[in-house]
Amino acid sequence: MNINSEAAASEQHTAVAAVSALIPQPAARKGIRSLGTELYYLLRIQYAEVRETWIWVVLLASLFPFSTLLFMKFFLESPSPDVMMRIVSGNIIFPIIIMSINGLGNHISWSKQQGHFTFYASLPISKINFLLAFIIRGFLMTLPSVIIMTVVGHFVFHVDIHLNLGLIPIVLLAISGSAGFGTLIGFLTPNQDMTTMITNLLMVFLNFLTPVMIDIHQLPSVLQVVSYFFPTTYAADGLKHLLQGVWSSSVTIDMLALLAFTCLSVWIVVKKMDWRLE
Incomplete structure (x- = not known):
């Protein structure tokens, strides 16, 4: 084992020992400081797992949307400004789908299959914090790719991106809503093979058959209805409007929908999944 691996393992063991030292008590009775x-x-444990490989994960997560962006650039001739903005905003959502849904869902399913949750179940930790640690991990691993694709999209398509404060909450909610959705898939699928098949299918479906890079009215009526059941639909719509410098009532609705996806995903996992018995 190399020095970096030993250091990572040492830090992870230190974090685990610190969690184990917490006084066991029901989550409802814990104070804010204790939580x-x-x-x-728990976040230190997540950090110890990814600190040696995060740069490669970010680059690989950016490669797929970057390739798609270039393909659309070469394929389309003189697209309208609205189409260009939708392509750019859609490719910003792309790494969110890859990391928050595909990557996080597979990581949770793999951890569950390897028996890692049996160890976590022995610790005096609350389910909410356990889930939040995974969601924050998904957020931190996704944000760099979102920034990269925003910059690349601006220079490739030369779109006029309006930077405003509204972009902060929409990006936070887009990532958290998608991460919550990925967490739900990872916990509720029976094994990693099933998780991989579902997340890979979703990655293709969400990018090309929902209004991420195309207008919702271009889809068949059935797909239009189905699209509303996925957080990426609201993320792409809200991001597109805010990149254009427009904060309308639809953007507020998109943000509320993403917040609802986050809360609903966490609630389902906490209430329906007895992770201590896995």
Whole structure:
């Protein structure tokens, strides 16, 4: 084992030991400080797992949307400004789908299959903090690719991107909503093979058969209805409008929908999944 691996393992063991040292008590009776400390050490465990490979994960997550962006650039001749903005905003959503739904869902399913949750079940931690640690991991692994694709999209298609404060909450909610959806898939699928098939299918379906890079009215009526059941539909719509500098009532609705996806995903996992018995 190399020095970096030993350091990562040492830090992870330190974080685990710190979590184990917390006084066992029901989550409802824990104070805010105790819950914060618990979440901090759970995040340190996540950090110890990804700190040596995160740069490669970010680059690979950016490669697929970057290739798609270039393909659309070469394929389309003189697209309208609205079409260009939709392509750029859609490719910003692309790494969110790859990392928050595909990557996070597969990681959780793999951890469950390897028996890691049996160890976590022995610790005096709350389910909410356990889930939040995974969602924050998905957020931190996704945000760099979102920034990269925003910059690349601007220079490739020369679109006029309006930077405004509204982009902060829509990006946060887009990632958290998708990460919550990926967490739900990872926990509720029976094994990793099934998770891989579902997430790969969703990655293609969400990018090309829902209004991520195309207008919703270009889809058949059945797909239009189905699209509303996925957080990426609201993320792409809200991001497109805000990149154009427009904050309308539809953007507010998109944000509320993404917040609902996040809360609903966490609630379903907490209430319906007895992860301590896995």
